[in-house]
Amino acid sequence: MKIAQIAPLAESCPPKLYGGTERIVSYLTEELVRQGHEVTLFASGDSVTSAKLVPCCNRSLRLDPTVKDPLPHHIIMLDEVRRRADDFDVLHFHTDFLHYPLVRDIADRTVTTLHGRLDLPDLKPVYAAFAGLPLVSISCHQRKPMPPVNWVGTVYHGLPHDLLPFNPRPKGDYLAFLGRISPEKRPDRAIEIAARAGMPLKIAAKVDKADQAYWDEVIEPMVASHPNVQFVGEINEHGKAEFLGNARALLFPIDWPEPFGLVMIEAMACGTPVIAYPCGSVPEVIDDGISGFIVDSIAEAAAAARQVEHLDRGEVRAAFEKRFTAARMAEDYLAIYRALPGVSTSRPLSMPRLAADGRGLSAVA
Numbered sequence: 001m002k003i004a005q006i007a008p009l010a011e012s013c014p015p016k017l018y019g020g021t022e023r024i025v026s027y028l029t030e031e032l033v034r035q036g037h038e039v040t041l042f043a044s045g046d047s048v049t050s051a052k053l054v055p056c057c058n059r060s061l062r063l064d065p066t067v068k069d070p071l072p073h074h075i076i077m078l079d080e081v082r083r084r085a086d087d088f089d090v091l092h093f094h095t096d097f098l099h100y101p102l103v104r105d106i107a108d109r110t111v112t113t114l115h116g117r118l119d120l121p122d123l124k125p126v127y128a129a130f131a132g133l134p135l136v137s138i139s140c141h142q143r144k145p146m147p148p149v150n151w152v153g154t155v156y157h158g159l160p161h162d163l164l165p166f167n168p169r170p171k172g173d174y175l176a177f178l179g180r181i182s183p184e185k186r187p188d189r190a191i192e193i194a195a196r197a198g199m200p201l202k203i204a205a206k207v208d209k210a211d212q213a214y215w216d217e218v219i220e221p222m223v224a225s226h227p228n229v230q231f232v233g234e235i236n237e238h239g240k241a242e243f244l245g246n247a248r249a250l251l252f253p254i255d256w257p258e259p260f261g262l263v264m265i266e267a268m269a270c271g272t273p274v275i276a277y278p279c280g281s282v283p284e285v286i287d288d289g290i291s292g293f294i295v296d297s298i299a300e301a302a303a304a305a306r307q308v309e310h311l312d313r314g315e316v317r318a319a320f321e322k323r324f325t326a327a328r329m330a331e332d333y334l335a336i337y338r339a340l341p342g343v344s345t346s347r348p349l350s351m352p353r354l355a356a357d358g359r360g361l362s363a364v365a
Contacts, residue, residue, distance in 0.1 A: 001337060004088040005029045005051070006042045006081055008095055009073050012060040013047040017234040018180065018206040020262045021115040022060075024157050024329075025094050031160070031330040040088070042081055056080065074098055090337045097123075100130045107133050108342030111152065111333075114138070117257055119145035134340060136333075138260040139281035145257075153336045156285070157260050158329030159320075163237075164269040166317045167245035174200040175305060176247035176272070178240070178263045181207045181215050184256035186277075189298060191222050191229055193251055193275075196302035201251070204232040204243050245270035249292070249308040252276035253301060261285060264292075268320040271313035275304045291319040 005028065011019035014026035025041070026049065032039045033050045041047065045055030056077035061067045074095060082102045085091060093099050093112040103110050113136045118127075127149050134152045137143045143151060175197070177190040187203060194201035203223070207215045223229045235243055244250065250267035258280030265285065267274050274292035276282045288294045290311070293304035337343055 001089045001334075001343075002038045002040075002087065003032060003337070004040050004042065004081065004084070004091045005032075006077070006091065006093045006095055006099070007044075007047075009044050009057050009070060009077065010060060010062045011044070013041060013043040013049060014237070015060070016046075016063070017236060020260075021094055023262065024115070027158065027160055027163075027326045028330060028333065031158075031326040032334075035330060035334075040084075042077055054080065054084075078102055089343055090340065092333070092337075097126050097130065100126070100133060103133070104130075106342065109340050110134060111136055111336055111340065113155070114142065115259060117259055118142055119257055134336075136336065139284050141257065141280050141284065142259040152339070153332065155329060155332040155336070156324060157262055157265060158324050158326040159265060159269055160326045161321070164241045164266055165245065166269070166271045166313075168271060168313050170246045170248060170272070170313075172202075172246035172248070174202050174247055175275075176244060176250050176267070177201060177203045177205065178235075178244065178250065178266075179205050180211065181205045181219055182211045183214055184254060186253045186255045187219050188222060189253035189255075189277075189301075190251040191219075191226055192298050193253060193301040193305065194228060195226055196298055197305040198228075199248070199305055200228045200230070201226075202230045202232055202243065202247070204235045204239070206234045240266065241270065244272050247272050249305055250274045251301070251305075252282070253298075254279045254282070256280065258282060265320055265324040268292075268316050268324065271317040273308045273311045273313070273316055275301050275308070277301075285324075287319055291316045 005025055007013050007022050007025040011022040013022045015022050029039050029041050029051050039051035041049050041051045042054045042056055044057050044060045046059040057073045061070045078099050085106055091110045111134045124147050128147045131149045134150050137154045140154055175194050179185050181187055223231050244267050250272055252274055254277055260281050264274050268291050274286055276286055278294050286292045286294055295301045295304050
C-alpha cells in the first residue's frame with residue numbers, strides 16, 4: 001500500500017528526548033516499511049526514517065528557539081499533504097483535528113489516531129461537527145468522554161521488538177519515574193511512595209514551560225528534602241534502556257485519564273514491573289500481579305514496591321511481546337486501512353509482495 005503518515009511537528013520522528021506521539025509514528029512507519037509498504041512520512045526535517053521523508057519544518061518545533069507559534073508550521077504541512085493526497089491509498093493523521101476541514105472529500109481513505117485526552121469540554125463541538133471521519137483510539141478508556149463519532153478501531157501502542165533489551169538481573173536497587181514533571185503525572189506521589197518504601201527513587205523527566213512553576217514550587221523542594229531522590233532530567237533512547245532496565249520497578253502514580261502511557265510498555269520491554277494507579281488506560285495495559293501491580297494508595301504502592309521482587313521479570317517481558325510490539329500495532333492498523341470504504345471499494349491498492357530475488361519485501365503497484 002502507498003501510505004502517508006502525518007506526524008505532529010513538536011518533536012522529530014523519533015524524538016531526540018521526550019515525546020510520545022512522534023515516537024509511535026516513527027515505530028509504526030518503520031514497521032510498515034519493513035513489511036514492504038511504500039510509506040511517506042510528513043514530519044520535521046530532523047526526523048530519521050527509512051520511509052520517504054517530506055520535511056515540513058527544518059527541525060522539531062520544541063527544540064527550535066525561533067518558533068513561538070507551532071500552528072503556522074502545521075498549516076503549511078497540511079496544505080502540502082492535501083496537495084499530494086492523490087498519491088496515496090491511505091492517509092494516516094496524528095494531528096488531532098487540525099486537518100479536518102481539508103479532508104472531508106477524501107475522508108473515506110483517511111484515518112486519524114487520537115493520542116491525547118478527550119475529556120476537555122472544548123473538544124466535543126469539533127468532534128461532533130466532524131463525526132463521520134474515521135477515528136482510532138489508543139485505549140478503550142480514552143473514548144469515554146466523546147460524543148458519537150466514527151470509531152473504526154482501538155490500537156494499543158507498540159515498540160520494536162528489540163528496541164529495549166530484556167534485563168533479567170537489574171543492577172540498580174531503585175524505583176524509577178520517567179515522563180513529564182506535571183501535576184497529573186504525580187511525581188510528588190512517586191517521591192512519597194519511595195520514601196514510604198525506604199527505597200531510592202530516580203526521576204528522569206522533562207519540565208515544560210507550562211509546568212515550570214509546579215517544578216519550582218512543589219517538586220524541586222521535595223527532591224531537595226528527600227536524600228533518597230535523584231533528579232536525572234531528560235534522557236535519550238539509550239539512556240532509557242539502562243534507566244528502566246536496571247530499576248526494581250517503574251512508578252506510574254498518575255492522577256488523570258491517561259490515554260495510553262507509553263512508558264509502561266517501555267518498562268515491560270525491559271522486564272521491569274510497573275506500579276500504577278488505576279486511571280485511564282492502566283487496567284488495559286497492566287496485568288495485575290503479572291506485569292506489575294495496580295494500587296489505590298501510597299501505602300499500597302509502597303507495599304507493592306517491597307513485593308515486586310516476587311514477580312517474574314521474564315513474564316513481564318512475555319506480556320510485552322504478546323501484546324505491545326510494533327509488528328502487532330502495524331498489523332492492527334493495516335486491517336483498519338484495508339477496511340476503509342475508500343480503500344476497500346474504489347481504489348486499486350499498491351500491495352507489498354516478495355522481491356524477485358525472494359530476499360525481502362518490496363512495494364509494487
